[in-house]
Amino acid sequence: MPxxxxxxxxxxxxxxxxxxxxxxxxxxxxxxxxxxxxxxxxAALFVLLDAQFLAVLQVLVYAGAIMVLFxxxxxxxxxxxxxxxxxxxxxxxxxxxxxxxALGVQLFIVAxxxxxxxxxxxxxxxxxxxxxxxxxxxxxxxxxxxVPFEITSVLLLAAIVGAVVLAKRQL
Amino acid sequence: MLLGPALSVSAVLFAIGVxxxxxxxxAIVIFMCVELMLNAVNLTFIALAQNLGIAGQIFVxxxxxxxxxxxxxxxxxxxxxxxxxxxxNLQNITLLKG
Numbered sequence: 001m002p003x004x005x006x007x008x009x010x011x012x013x014x015x016x017x018x019x020x021x022x023x024x025x026x027x028x029x030x031x032x033x034x035x036x037x038x039x040x041x042x043a044a045l046f047v048l049l050d051a052q053f054l055a056v057l058q059v060l061v062y063a064g065a066i067m068v069l070f071x072x073x074x075x076x077x078x079x080x081x082x083x084x085x086x087x088x089x090x091x092x093x094x095x096x097x098x099x100x101x102a103l104g105v106q107l108f109i110v111a112x113x114x115x116x117x118x119x120x121x122x123x124x125x126x127x128x129x130x131x132x133x134x135x136x137x138x139x140x141x142x143x144x145x146x147v148p149f150e151i152t153s154v155l156l157l158a159a160i161v162g163a164v165v166l167a168k169r170q171l
Numbered sequence: 172m173l174l175g176p177a178l179s180v181s182a183v184l185f186a187i188g189v190x191x192x193x194x195x196x197x198a199i200v201i202f203m204c205v206e207l208m209l210n211a212v213n214l215t216f217i218a219l220a221q222n223l224g225i226a227g228q229i230f231v232x233x234x235x236x237x238x239x240x241x242x243x244x245x246x247x248x249x250x251x252x253x254x255x256x257x258x259x260n261l262q263n264i265t266l267l268k269g
Contacts, residue, residue, distance in 0.1 A: 008173055012180040019184055019207055023191030028200050035203050038184075042210050049177060051217045054231050058213075061235050066206065066242045073246045074199060077253050086197040086260055096193035104186030111178035114219075124221050137228055145229050152236045159240030166247035169254075 008048050015041035026087065029080040032070050039063040050125050052133040177218035184211035198249050198259040202242075209238050 015038050022034035039062045046055035074080060088096070127136050141149055188211060191204030213231045220227025253259050 004173070005176070008176055012176065015180065016183050016187065019187045022207065023187060023194065023200075023204060028197055031200050031203060035207060038207065039210060042184075042214060045177065045180070045214060046217055049173060049214075049217045050221055051228055051231070054213075054217060054228055054235075057232070057235060058210075061239060062206070062210065066239055069242055069246055070199065070203060073250065076250070077199075077259060079197070079199065079259065086195055086200065088194050088196065093194055096190050099193060100186045100190035103189055104182055107182035107185060108179060111175070111182050114174060114178055124225065127225070136225055137232070140225055140229055141232065148233060152233060155240055156236065159243045163243040163247040166244065167250050 004048060008045065011041045011044040011048070015045065024087075026085045027080060028074050029071070032067060032074060035070075036063050036067045039067065050128060050133075053137050174218050174221065177214060181211040181214035181218070184208075184214065196261050198252070198261055198264075199246075201261070202245055202249070206238065206242070209234060 018034045018037040018041065022031050022038060025031045025034060039058060043055040043058040043063070046052070046058055087093070124136070131139065185208050188204045188208035191207065192201050195201050195204065213234055216227040216231045216234070220231075249259055252264060256264060258264065
């Protein structure tokens with residue numbers, strides 16, 4: 001299926017380009033908006049990798065909720081205006097490129113050693129055909145992983161309380 | 172079929188996130204780069220879930236929940252730091268410097 005592969009590389013190229021733009025823009029507001037673009041591209045990749053439900057969650061939670069929170073804080077602190085650049089000098093950029101490049105090469109080598117799947121639809125695609133794309137995620141979430149799922153709700157409650165306590169001027 | 176390309180893309184995205192953390196000084200932008208790294212790892216999980224079972228997708232679900240909690244608390248901390256020193260530039264936050 002070369003069409004799927006073509007779509008995949010299109011979205012992957014857009015994701016990498018917008019991620020690179022995100023870390024090189026001086027204006028934090030522009031950075032945040034490029035990151036939103038990256039997250040949309042990653043959601044598209046999720047769809048191509050048989051994870052439609054998580055693609056929807058990616059758009060709703062990441063691009064929708066989390067990035068709006070970031071944009072709110074950037075605007076609240078009035079960081080969108082010019083001001084001096086926060087990007088490090090040439091030496092810092094060189095060191096960062098070197099370190100990140102070395103890490104990227106290492107991850108690449110590890111990725112190449114992953115077992116290559118056989119041809120045809122994987123077991124997940126078959127399960128999705130049988131149970132539907134939400135059912136295939138929902139069933140283990142409410143059976144095998146029920147305890148972690150419930151603990152997540154406690155974690156979110158703790159995060160809400162923590163955020164309010166930290167952000168309030170006087171308790 | 173897409174496993175190899177997906178793992179390569181997520182490696183590149185993760186490296187870009189690391190480069191962003193190393194190269195920027197604005198605390199909020201660094202925080203956004205951490206989110207980018209989380210996204211790259213999510214891509215790995217989902218690529219491997221195609222053949223190794225649904226557990227990878229369940230993990231991505233939990234990563235998203237933790238990322239949401241982390242963003243809320245982290246941004247509240249950044250707000251508190253800004254209120255203290257009127258800056259989010261990490262070079263100017265030197266409370267621990269002797």
